[in-house]
Structures are given as C-alpha cells and as structure tokens.
Amino acid sequence: MxxxxxxxxxxxxxxxxxxxxxxxxxxxxxxxxxxxxxxxxxxxxxxxxxxxxxxxxxxxxxxxxxxxxxxxxxxxxxxxxxxxxxxxxxxxxxxxxxxxxxxxxxxxxxxxxxxxxxxxxxxxxxxxxxxxxxxxxxxxxxxxxxxxQTPLVLLVNASVPANSLQELVAYSKANPKALSYGVPSHEFGFTTELLARHAGLSMLGVPYRGSGQAMTDLLGGTIQVLLSSGGAASAQLKEKRVKALAVVGTSRSPQFPDVPTTKEVGLGDLKVxxxxxxxxxxxxxxxxxxxxxxxxxxxxxxxxxxxxxxxxxxxxxxxxxxxxxxxxxxxxxxxxxxxxxxxxx
The missing domain is CATH 3.40.190.150 (Bordetella uptake gene, domain 1)
Structure with missing residues (x-):
C-alpha cells in the first residue's frame, strides 16, 4: 500500500x-x-x-x-x-x-x-x-x-487517464512518480492521506496556502489530484475541466448524484x-x-x-x-x- x-x-x-x-x-x-x-x-x-x-x-x-x-x-x-x-x-x-x-x-x-x-x-x-x-x-x-456538511470530492485533471478510483490506483502503481496532489489545509491533507492509504494510492503532496491556488494548479496540470469541497468542485465539473472519481462518505451527495462514494468503491471503513x-x-x-x-x-x-x-x-x-x-x-x-x-x- x-x-x-x-x-x-x-x-x-x-x-x-x-x-x-x-x-x-x-x-x-x-x-x-x-x-x-x-x-x-x-x-x-x-x-x-x-x-x-x-x-x-x-x-x-x-x-x-x-x-x-x-x-x-x-x-x-x-x-x-x-x-x-x-x-x-x-x-x-x-x-x-x-x-x-x-x-x-x-x-x-x-x-x-x-x-x-x-x-x-x-x-x-x-x-x-x-x-x-x-x-x-x-x-x-x-x-x-x-x-x-460539505461534500469532499476527489478530483483529477481531465488529462489523467483514469475515470474511476480503481483506475487511478492502477495508474499510480504503474507510474509511481506521475501523480501529485494539492494540500490546501490540514483537513484536506489528512483526509487525502487517509483515503490514499486505504486505497493503495502513491502520490506526492504539494502544500498550498489555500484552495484557490490548488484548484488553479489542478486545472493547469501542475498537480493531478485534489480533494475539493463540493462548491468549488461543481463549477469545474460543469466545464468538464476535471473529473470526479469519488465523494468521501457512505451516501451519495445530492450535489453529485452520479459520483460514487468511497464506500461504493470499496473503502467502506472511512468514517470521516x-x-x-x-x-x-x-x-x-x-x-x-x-x-x-x-x-x-x-x-x-x-x-x-x-x-x-x-x-x-x-x-x-x-x-x-x-x-x-x-x-x-x-x-x-x-x-x-x-x-x-x-x-x-
């Protein structure tokens, strides 16, 4: 892992x-x-x-x-x-x-x-x-x-060759140094760390002073992965500039009804x-x-x-x-x- x-x-x-x-x-x-x-x-x-x-x-x-x-x-x-x-x-x-x-x-x-x-x-x-x-x-x-509550949505840049969390895990294992993710706060950093350890993801964290700059770098391809609040994720998803792979939790978010939860993709023991x-x-x-x-x-x-x-x-x-x-x-x-x-x- x-x-x-x-x-x-x-x-x-x-x-x-x-x-x-x-x-x-x-x-x-x-x-x-x-x-x-x-x-x-x-x-x-x-x-x-x-x-x-x-x-x-x-x-x-x-x-x-x-x-x-x-x-x-x-x-x-x-x-x-x-x-x-x-x-x-x-x-x-x-x-x-x-x-x-x-x-x-x-x-x-x-x-x-x-x-x-x-x-x-x-x-x-x-x-x-x-x-x-x-x-x-x-x-x-x-x-x-x-x-x-705010939905925590796992986003990837549209160019990342993964359309599901399972595909992202497989890609990270085949390309161990290809993925980096944004850390705009303790909460998002810790939650991404927890998700990655449970899923078996290998990524490098990049610290940011806030979510805005982290999102900018995700869109630009400087980082490939970002855990985002629902409000920030929604606007970018509408423009198809990012892909949503999972929402952290046990029940689907009304804001993202088509995005599976971490429980649905096999990470059912996450309680955050x-x-x-x-x-x-x-x-x-x-x-x-x-x-x-x-x-x-x-x-x-x-x-x-x-x-x-x-x-x-x-x-x-x-x-x-x-x-x-x-x-x-x-x-x-x-x-x-x-x-x-x-x-x-």
Whole structure:
C-alpha cells in the first residue's frame, strides 16, 4: 500500500498563516503569545463592547471572513436568531490554523453566550500537528450539534487517464512518480492521506496556502489530484475541466448524484466527512447545552435553511450531542492512526 509524502514540510508551511496579524517580525513564540492574547482580549470585551445586551449569543469562527466556515456560520446564525428569539452574531477570530479562535472560546465564560462554530480541524487535527494548541481539544469543549456538511470530492485533471478510483490506483502503481496532489489545509491533507492509504494510492503532496491556488494548479496540470469541497468542485465539473472519481462518505451527495462514494468503491471503513459544528466551553450548564442543541437540531431539519445551504454549496445535517461526540471520536481515531507516519517520504 502506497503512501503520500507531504510530511513535516506541509505541517510547518501551513502554520505561517499566523503572520496575517501583521506582526511578522516578532519572534515566533512572542508572536503566538500576542495572537492568543489579542483573541482573549476580544472575547473579554474590546471588539464586542458595542454588540448589545446580555441576550447576545456569539458564534466565534476561528477562520477569516468570506471562507466556507464563515458562510455557513452566518446562515446558522440567521436560523438560531429565530429559534432562540435573541441576537446571534458571528465573530471571526482567525489565525494559527483555527487555534486562536478556538482557544478564545475555550477560555470564555461557560454561560452559553460564546460558542465555537468550526469545521473539524481545530478539534480533531490540531492536537496531532505542531505547534500544539494551547487548549485540550478533547476536554475544552462540549458538543452542541453538527449542523452542516460539505461534500469532499476527489478530483483529477481531465488529462489523467483514469475515470474511476480503481483506475487511478492502477495508474499510480504503474507510474509511481506521475501523480501529485494539492494540500490546501490540514483537513484536506489528512483526509487525502487517509483515503490514499486505504486505497493503495502513491502520490506526492504539494502544500498550498489555500484552495484557490490548488484548484488553479489542478486545472493547469501542475498537480493531478485534489480533494475539493463540493462548491468549488461543481463549477469545474460543469466545464468538464476535471473529473470526479469519488465523494468521501457512505451516501451519495445530492450535489453529485452520479459520483460514487468511497464506500461504493470499496473503502467502506472511512468514517470521516467534512462537517461544521457548534461547541460550548467546558462547564456550560447542561440545561443551557440542551436548549442550544434543541435549537440547532431543529435548524438542521428546516427546509428553508437546507435551501440556503444548497445555494451556497453545502448540505444540512442534524447530529445531536451524542452523535457529534461520536463523530469527533471517529475523526480523532482516524487521524491518530496516521499522524505518526505523516513525516514519511
């Protein structure tokens, strides 16, 4: 069975996003301390001072405005605002691959008014890469719900002589150095690594600062393979510039009804998928957590919310606290099994 060699170079590369706070010349340790300090100051009142009454609930997104997490968070905030009959706002605290915002929420008062809205990476992957997060991902939060997902679609450049995952595996075995794939984030890198190890693919990972440049290079043939979100994949598939070989998961995506799942092509034991969830700081009262979970689950089943998500390229989910905890454990176990080998060449 083959492996992908992105290794330590990829892990170090992605952490350079910390310089987005415009303090590039500060020593790395001092810079990280400043970033986390700024986030904590934010949650204790500086940017939030004018946001309103005590009945304001904040969804903290640990990534920049305009990205997928932010888009979904704002749809969720709109729905929760109605369900909870109170003000719900979105705050972006980006940096350190999501660790800045996640740590700020972990340290916030556990009263249900400051919540983390995030994809999986800060809570399931961060603990396996360097630098380690300043919070314990397994103890710092309590799950509320998973309320949305994005299809993860395995794409290849149209020139690659493979129309199925099985054909791609055969091609990679016959041409061991012919395939490279894009790594725009921890989540996509880890998921591709997992898929490749299960399928027996041999590829070389190429790190990117974001999905946009990775997609550009896929279209141009610089890389041959890319795991993509559904929204980004859809536009390129319509133009027939790429081919979709599989969707990661156990059930077909409504966005890609003709694309088989990884389960259908023989990788049925993959338990990972691209999700977005809501989490509260540890110590939040059970009654408050239950109230938030009920509102989130109702939202996940709301047809109007589903329609808005679909327009944005996402799909609704409604996983309760226990189901969300199971998803967390499934993903951590998957990453724990492969993380020690990510430095292989």
């Amino acid at each position: 083959g492996h992908i060699g992105f290794g330590a170079k990829y892990l170090n590369y992605t952490e350079t996003e910390m310089n987005k706070m415009n303090i590039e010349t500060v020593h790395p340790c001092r810079r990280t301390a400043l970033l986390f300090g700024a986030a904590l100051m934010a949650l204790h009142g500086i940017p939030f001072a004018q946001t309103g009454s005590a009945a304001t609930t904040r969804l903290v997104v640990p990534f920049a405005a305009g990205g997928g997490s932010d888009v979904v968070a704002r749809l969720v905030a709109d729905g929760l605002r109605e369900a909870l009959n109170e003000t719900v706002i979105v705050e972006n605290l980006a940096g350190a691959a999501g660790n800045i915002g996640a740590d700020a929420v972990a340290r916030a008062k556990p009263d249900g008014r400051t919540l983390l809205f995030t994809p999986q990476s800060p809570l399931t992957i961060a603990q396996f890469v360097e630098p380690k997060p300043p919070f314990d991902p397994e103890r710092a939060f309590v799950p509320i719900a998973i309320v949305a 998928f691209g999700w977005f969830g809501i989490f509260a700081p540890a110590g939040t009262p059970e009654r408050t957590v239950d109230r938030l979970t009920q509102a989130a689950i109702a939202l996940g089943k709301d047809p109007a919310y589903a329609a808005r998500l679909k327009q944005a390229g996402y799909e609704p989910m409604a996983l309760d606290r226990a189901q969300t905890q199971t998803a967390l454990e499934d993903h951590r176990n998957a990453w724990r099994a492969i993380a020690p080998r990510l430095g292989e060449k």
